[in-house]
Amino acid sequence: MSIEWETVIGLEIHAQLATRSKIFSGSSTAYGATPNVQANLVDLGYPGVLPVLNREAVRMAVRFGLAIGARIARRSIFARKNYFYPDLPKGYQISQYEQPIVEGGSVEIWLPDGARRIGITRAHLEEDAGKSLHEGLGKQSGIDLNRAGTPLLEIVSEPDMRSAREAIAYMKKIHTLVRYLEICDGNMQEGSFRCDANVSVRHKGRHEYGTRCEIKNLNSFRFVERAINYEVARQIEMLEGGGSVVQETRLFDSDRNETRPMRSKEEANDYRYFPDPDLLPLSLDEEFIEQIRSALPELPDQKAVRFAHDHGLSGYDAGVLTASRDLADYYEAVVALLGDEAKLAANWVMGDLSGFLNRDNLEIGQSPVGAKQLAGLLARIVDNTISGKIAKEVFEAMWEDRSDADAIIEAKGLRQITDTSAIERVITEVMTANPAQLADYRSGKDKLFGFFVGQVMKASGGKANPAQVNELLRKMLAG
Template sequence: MSRYETVIGLEVHAQLKTQTKIFCSCSTKFGVDPNENVCPVCSGMPGVLPVLNEKVAEFATKMGLATNCEINLKSVFARKNYFYPDLPKGYQISQFELPICEHGHVDIEVDGEKKRIGLTRIHMEEDAGKNIHSAADNASFVDLNRTGVPLIEIVSEPDMRSAEEAVAYLKEIRSVLLYLGICDGNLEEGSFRCDANISIRPYGQEEFGTRAELKNLNSFKHILKAIEYEVERQIDVIEDGDEVVQETRLYNADKGTTHSMRSKEEAHDYRYFPDPDLVPLILESTWVKKWQEELPELPSAKRARFMEEYKIADYDAALLTSELVIAEYYEAASRAYGGEAKKVTNWVVGELLPFCHDTETLACDCMLTPTRLGELLHLVDDGTISVKIGKDIFRDLCESGDSPTEFVKAKGLAQMSDSGELEAMVDQVIADSPKEVEAYKAGKTKLMGFFMGQVMRLSKGQANPGVVTKLFQEKLS
């Protein structure tokens, strides 16, 4: 066991799903030509004035309410000053001393252990542009489409003690954002980004160690691996008698390592001061009350309800409520089926989610609708098809959207239940397997699986397992 305790704090930048940017009317649409969604305001031309998009304040407040934050009815925008080519004004409009939300928390669970992670603050800010480096042209370019796109930054307390806790926290934050409908949570496109502050200290020491900030983390897998690597790196540094340097490091996913990018700045390095072009934001308490009433059932509450209402395990409930579209699909399928919820759970978790993952399809876009999943389960229940056939045709149904009943009929997949036809196959298997029959009669009853497999081969998977099992038991008893 390591002598060192890991200390992790996370800064999440979530791009808000507004139609226009935070301080101008330019579109936030992703994937357009470089510098298409740009105007004098977001490109930092002299003499222009920013005007706050009211949806940004609403979305930030809703995230604060959903994560148990105190909502500051008065908040102030500040200028964060630094130079970088993709920051045309030479400063970023953010919030510093008076953010819109403070002192919240979310609850996570890792290996059956529940833990509360504190939130220091949630504040609004504008995104920077994007530098594009071209080896072919031996040049770098700046795309300002992303400049001024609205973000909220969600800053945690340094309450996490492992990479697994960090990933669980991030998944919970992402789920809340998706449930609220204020962010699409896409890590690869950068609309959900994370910076991780990592330090270590000897167990029992209250003082924090020197931290390193990790950037360039664009998947949960990379976040887990990057934190684990960085913790081991810092332990090696200390064990070698050196000191950890406060710096910003990048994660190289190909090598699984981190490397130094630059020294880590402190808040005073940015020379924050209130933005003179923006008056303080004053929220009416009636607005906050209205936004509170508009909050949906959140992931933690939905998980608890699923476990109670559908009698499913915590692990399954967590998977089914991880994204709102999955939870809505599951509930619709449960209503359509009307039978035991555990069966719907098994098919959604075991078949639908892997299909969606492999094909990068949202559950709501799957051609196999919840109603037709219920229809498929009824075909299994009434013996029309076996579970195996149902699973074999599942992906075809997801891609075609065909009625399961019509698909089974058209493909001739209906289960064979005629005892006369099946008896002939059973007799053939018994005749072809004298050693296995003798062993079965001697007490090796697990060989029933072998006999069943042989009949399934002869029937091309269409034999009714219940009828076949009964025939074997009668003939071999």
């Protein structure tokens, strides 16, 4: 008997907020400094020090809440989550527990079979812990508290995802959103954006959830996918073998591509949450919230709808172009400079440009060919100075020496030949050089037309205007 299983996934995403200073102290949040130079007495949890809330972190959390259509709590509470660990200087983490700043809300994800809405239970502010370093110190462990007190927004989804692919689409959507809102740099390698995945399986059609496992600290989309797929397979195998899933926290080992138990429910800490008496309840007034609302940028979904509607792009293209704000801005700049030709701009941005960026591992902001340069190139296609094929050659040259399209076209003599008599001269040469093919064509072998087009283009060094070549060839071959 074969049972159909359904996967249920919820994600807890930790987005490091892009504030200059920490959430409860004035020290810098910059990444990569020498250990412990960016930890002041507050971060170190010295006796007598007190936390003071960074208003910028609050503003960023509110931006996020408004962008997902959530309720912004007019009053939220900071609590202490108590546990001992050397990289947790105070012996407790300040987080929000019972009354988070953001509640409810949702985002839409696009899948091959249509759109799905994923619910967001809550998003709350908290401080990050430091790092324990176990390598290169012999038998000792080191503690780096530079990260301690860095502001995090923990975004908790509903268990609304049904496959690893949906989980990735959701995570990418949040990734796009936080970067649009400029509240997180989204750098996953540095850990600025990471997640825990709650995974369970159940018989398809059942309402109650299966026992879940939480996979901790996944810091790449690929790892999320692999960890979930492994975990789903593991749970199904266990259940089908007559066993049961134990509720526990697991770690993903990316080298061995498997999840491993970290601690069971019984070993879980009792965090003894209680309101932090050092911080007053956070009260937000309407004016503060409205100010943030009115300053919200155009969001990716809104932008995609506009691109589709105003530019006549497909939903897919609009989605790709709005996946990052920089990419969308680049595309829009090209369209604006060209005046029109949105589809041409979209194809180039998603095609050659994205291809080269990927090849050289560059962000759009680092592109050697700027929006103005690309628009200059495309303008030469539009006005027939060069063909689309030559344009690719020009683009490659622009990429290498960062010069303008016109300069390259001029220097390399790539200007398209549109002079009818010049093209006719080339056609005559080709006809003369290929008498047998000419005779065959004229005796009814129409397929040879393509051969003559190819020969003419080759003889013109690719510069002859293809439309004119077609037209003139047809006329002259007919005799």
